[in-house]
Amino acid sequence: MKKFFLFFAAIMLIVLSACSNSSGSNSGSGKVEVTFWHSMSGPLQETVKKIADEYNKSQDKVHVTPTYQGTYEDALTKFNAVAGTKDAPTIMQTFEIGTKHMIDSGKIQPVQKFIDEENYDTSQWEKNISNYYTVDGKQYSMPFNSSTPILVYNKDAFKKAGLDPEKPPMTYSELKDAAKKLTTGDQKGFAILNYGWFFEQLLAEQGGMYVDNENGRKGDAKKVAFNDEKGLKVFQLISDMNKAGTIYNVGTNWDNMRASFQSGKIVMFLDSSAGVKNLVEDSPFEVGASYLPVPDGVDRQGVIIGGASVWMSSGIDEDKQKAAWDFMKYLSTPEVQAKWHVESGYFATNPGAYNEEVVKQEWGKYPQLKVTVEQLHNTKASTATQGALISVFPEARQNIVTAMESLYQGVDPKKALDKAAEETNKALEQSK
Known part of the structure; x- marks a missing residue:
């Protein structure tokens, strides 16, 4: 036993020496x-x-x-x-x-x-x-x-539907109209991943705040601000398109979303600018890239990185x-x-x-990359596009995901958004 301890001690000295x-x-x-x-x-x-x-x-x-x-x-x-x-x-x-x-x-x-x-x-x-x-x-x-997020679309499907592939939708009404024309059989016109990041981006595009105190940049955020009329416009868009049958619920998996696009199940969707190159290389059709759509009559503010x-x-x-x-x-x-x-x-x-x-x-080779950079450069600097600062962001995003998913079950957009706000406010309170 004594020999064992001497041997163990020697080994520990070697390990400690190596770590040092x-x-x-x-x-x-x-x-x-x-x-x-x-x-x-x-x-x-x-x-x-x-x-x-x-x-x-x-x-x-x-x-x-x-x-x-x-x-x-x-x-x-x-x-x-x-x-x-x-x-x-x-x-x-x-x-x-x-x-x-x-x-x-x-x-x-x-x-x-x-x-x-x-x-x-x-x-x-x-x-x-x-x-x-x-x-x-x-x-x-x-x-x-x-x-940053961008709108990605199938140019070939645009041509087939009689839409100009060089004129992607820039407003919510244009998005709805295009999605309606692109929806046929098993093909849906549009999809958005159930992911809080995309909601944040569509909110910032309108100059909307995620939380109070100037997005938490003029002091610690006390409560959310995303359940205002700007946030509601985003949820209303998803709800309206779901009722019209022009949006496909791709869930929360990025790979499934991209696979649905490449297989022709969806024609337009929101993706990360970092994924564009692979989409262009792997898709059996011509891929277009454009700015995020904004509500009608809204002055485009830009995106959050x-x-x-x-x-x-x-x-x-x-x-x-x-x-x-x-x-x-x-x-x-x-x-x-x-x-x-x-x-x-x-x-x-x-x-x-x-x-x-x-x-x-x-x-x-990939002009779509230039579009993503142009959207970033055209972003107006503000506390909205600067992004929110909160310590409970992961919880807040999950609350938005739950709310987004509920829209496909027919839940009222305002009720869904207010529920996400309520849960996030609780998390903010508990974080103090």
Whole structure:
């Protein structure tokens, strides 16, 4: 037994020594080790690794190790467990609706510190993207993968129905009329995923607020604002089209929605701009892309960015923070953002990337990508299009999903929306 304990103790010393060696610079190379937790799966995981590898080769002071941590929700749970300790990642990727949580955690270092220290020019960033992660004039994180919703449609089906494929619907009435003409047999004219993000976007397009206190950007939100006449217009649209039999309930699964489009079950639907390229490549017909429709007579305001940003941990060595900032700046260069835009479909956070030859060639093959960028650039900066800041966003989105689903069962739009508001207000109250 004594030999066992001596053996166990020896093993533990080796493990502890290994852990100690791995937590500083890069295995004795003298480079500062930066750990980058992210949620980019599949081919994008390889793209992130390639970017990190190219950065590591470009200089000899910092080594970045990107590590996939599962979904945004999974990664955030892991981060919460180690935030503020030496085991925290140097850089953490978090989805946009986690912004309020990250700020309130007190476990992050706002990048504004480094912006101020070296007078870094943030005007090179896409303003309508970086605005989301700016609160009270302070830049908390650096935008990374950003997308917005767009209207996607089957141009071939438009032609067959006698509609102009170069004139997609821009208003709710035009959407209803087009959907009616496109609905035939098993084919439905329109679909919208039961997902809170799309409701938020259709609300912001009208200049509508999701919560009070200027979307939670002039102080903590006390109650929701989305169940006003602007929010009701969105729910009424879905309800009206359901009664007319021109909308298809695709549920909550993105893949099922896209498969329904590609198989011809639906002609128009809302999708993420990041998914457009794959749709064009995989669809057996010509794919069109357009702006989100707005209610008749409404002045179009624009869209809120989705996706995620990268955050810097607090409570870690200053040299690691500086190394993380150096990598963040590298991520923001036009050259890197051009590659990211082309390979991922996400927007370039640095618009200078759109002047790169690789992007010009890509837009020549996929003009739909240019439409998504134009919609973003035409967005009017306001607290509506800046996006809401609340700590209970996941719950709020689920409440909207439940309400959207109920519309297909014939529930009154106002009752459905008010129910979602009531449940979200409870969550806001309990979060205080």
